[in-house]
Amino acid sequence: MTNTTLSTCSVIKIEGGKPLKGKVRISGSKNSVLPLLFSTLLTSDTCLIEDSPDLLDVKNTVDLLEFLGAKVQKSGKALKVFPRDVHSFQTPIETVRKMRASVLSMGPLLARFQRAVVGLPGGCSIGKRPIDQHLKFFSKAGAKVEIKEGYIFLEVPYKKPVDFSFDIITVTGTENAMLYLSSVKGKSVLRNIALEPEVMDLARALRKMGVKISLKGRVMEIEGKEDLSGFVHKVIPDRIEAGTFMVATVVTGGEVIIENVRLDHMEAVVAKIREVGGQVENLGNGRVVVSRNLKDLKPSYVETAEYPGFPTDMQAQFGVMLCIAKGRSEIYERIFENRFQHFFELKKMGAKVEINGRRVSIEGVDRLKGAKVNSTDLRASASLVIAGLIAEGTTIVKDVHHLDRGYERLEEKLKKLGASVERLRLSGYEI
Ligand code: EPU
Numbered sequence: 286m287t288n289t290t291l292s293t294c295s296v297i298k299i300e301g302g303k304p305l306k307g308k309v310r311i312s313g314s315k316n317s318v319l320p321l322l323f324s325t326l327l328t329s330d331t332c333l334i335e336d337s338p339d340l341l342d343v344k345n346t347v348d349l350l351e352f353l354g355a356k357v358q359k360s361g362k363a364l365k366v367f368p369r370d371v372h373s374f375q376t377p378i379e380t381v382r383k384m385r386a387s388v389l390s391m392g393p394l395l396a397r398f399q400r401a402v403v404g405l406p407g408g409c410s411i412g413k414r415p416i417d418q419h420l421k422f423f424s425k426a427g428a429k430v431e432i433k434e435g436y437i438f439l440e441v442p443y444k445k446p447v448d449f450s451f452d453i454i455t456v457t458g459t460e461n462a463m464l465y466l467s468s469v470k471g472k473s474v475l476r477n478i479a480l481e482p483e484v485m486d487l488a489r490a491l492r493k494m495g496v497k498i499s500l501k502g503r504v505m506e507i508e509g510k511e512d513l514s515g516f517v518h519k520v521i522p523d524r525i526e527a528g529t530f531m532v533a534t535v536v537t538g539g540e541v542i543i544e545n546v547r548l549d550h551m552e553a554v555v556a557k558i559r560e561v562g563g564q565v566e567n568l569g570n571g572r573v574v575v576s577r578n579l580k581d582l583k584p585s586y587v588e589t590a591e592y593p594g595f596p597t598d599m600q601a602q603f604g605v606m607l608c609i610a611k612g613r614s615e616i617y618e619r620i621f622e623n624r625f626q627h628f629f630e631l632k633k634m635g636a637k638v639e640i641n642g643r644r645v646s647i648e649g650v651d652r653l654k655g656a657k658v659n660s661t662d663l664r665a666s667a668s669l670v671i672a673g674l675i676a677e678g679t680t681i682v683k684d685v686h687h688l689d690r691g692y693e694r695l696e697e698k699l700k701k702l703g704a705s706v707e708r709l710r711l712s713g714y715e716i
Contacts, residue, residue: 295686295711296709297673297682298681298707298709299670299673299679299681300655300705301655301675301677301680303674303704304540305533305534306702307702309541310544311527311545312338312522312523312545312693313520313522314338314486317486317521319342320457321334321490322334322347323389323390326368326371326393327393327397327467327494328513330515331365332365332368332516332518333365334363334519336363336520337362337520340690341690342386342690342691343364349376352380353376353390353394354368354371354372355370355371374401376391376394376402378436385409389464392464393468395423395441396469397468399442401439405432410626411623411662418458419461420437421452422447426465426466427442444468448476450476451476454503458479459484462475467494469509470511471508471509475504478504481591488500490516493517493518494516495514522546524551524554527543528558528599530575532602534563536605536675539703541574543573543575548567553593553594554595557585562579563577563582564577581611582649583610587600587603587607587615587616589619589620590619597621597624599664600624601624604627606671608647608653609650609651609653609675610647610649612648613647613649614646616645626662627661627665628645630660630665631658631672633657633658634654634658637650652676654678658672658683659683660682661684665687666684670688673706696708
């Protein structure tokens with residue numbers, strides 16, 4: 286090898302074959318806490334966010350709020366935000382590159398300063414991910430929108446209510462519009478909105494700030510005001526983390542009590558888990574017990590969709606389960622055009638899959654074999670860890686920094702459930 290500089294990176298090493306057993310608590314939702322953190326820019330009052338997960342994306346958002354002039358105190362799982370001294374309306378491109386969700390700064394910064402300058406996000410490993418709907422909304426709301434030198438420049442001379450219909454359903458697009466309109470006096474209407482539980486959680490926090498929000502199907506009415514108050518808000522449990530543990534339990538043939546679960550946010554996922562042979566029993570008080578009903582898991586057809594459909598964020602993890610089901614399954618990924626990267630890695634582990642555009646067909650195999658695999662994005666990483674749990678021998682999942690963006694200490698939680706999982710820092714020569 287000619288390279289003289291040794292690069293180091295984290296990998297997760299898994300010895301497969303141990304059924305998960307015990308109890309695990311689900312953390313607060315990543316995709317809920319991020320818009321909640323951005324909503325603090327709408328007020329000068331203190332905001333308290335409870336049950337915030339300890340994640341890289343949360344840290345990056347806190348860094349951004351501090352860069353803009355807010356103070357943030359962390360105490361256990363609570364984040365106290367003091368946004369009184371926010372003075373900047375510019376989100377650097379580096380921050381947006383680290384975390385696409387920083388586009389959520391557009392709405393609140395425009396609301397607060399009537400100006401915002403935000404780095405333009407590029408595509409990412411799961412697709413092109415344009416933000417045309419966000420920008421179309423801001424234009425309709427009366428903002429001048431200009432893109433130059435990698436930045437989006439927004440300026441609104443005066444704030445007025447708007448009636449806007451999204452051409453496609455977008456989660457952060459809906460949230461950006463809600464955040465902006467929360468500061469606009471008069472009644473605005475948003476049509477064809479996303480109904481994800483995280484969007485509804487944001488609506489609950491905005492109501493606490495004094496915004497009037499009502500909902501009929503996919504139509505939301507918002508009546509904002511200038512002086513919004515602070516809030517105390519507990520983040521909803523992460524439905525994707527809960528689904529990930531459910532799948533991991535079923536594929537390993539274990540039995541796990543999962544705490545802090547909102548089953549009402551997970552109907553499509555739980556129905557599919559039951560269909561393929563998993564058992565999910567509600568114990569009440571946010572607790573469920575998950576196990577496997579059938580020796581041979583059944584194949585299935587899964588189509589991802591906007592909430593309340595089957596979430597794209599569970600597609601990769603569920604795909605692993607179908608790789609060991611008896612028979613032929615198919616997944617149709619309707620939300621993102623390039624979210625099958627994990628299947629190329631699963632092939633290295635012996636999975637029989639055929640990828641055709643947005644569809645993948647899977648012929649179940651008896652078992653997967655350990656291999657060295659690469660993570661390409663957050664949910665792909667989780668799926669490869671799950672695959673490692675059931676594979677024969679050793680699996681090394683590389684580039685696990687993706688996991689840290691959205692799972693709170695996944696390997697520690699799995700270890701407590703009896704899995705043989707460890708994180709290693711390896712040098713470039715060893716990987
Ligand atoms: N889209 C457009 N134009 C837009 C906005 C979206 O064409 O202006 C397209 C996207 O390219 C995609 C589809 O619409 O094909 C849906 O994208 P959406 O805007 O809903 O996604 P997002 O808001 O960028 C959030 C989550 C994602 C999750 C998706 C879909 C956050 C911070 N992120 O992204 O979470 O996959 O909704 O549910 O809430 C993850 O947690 O791993 C993750 C990627």
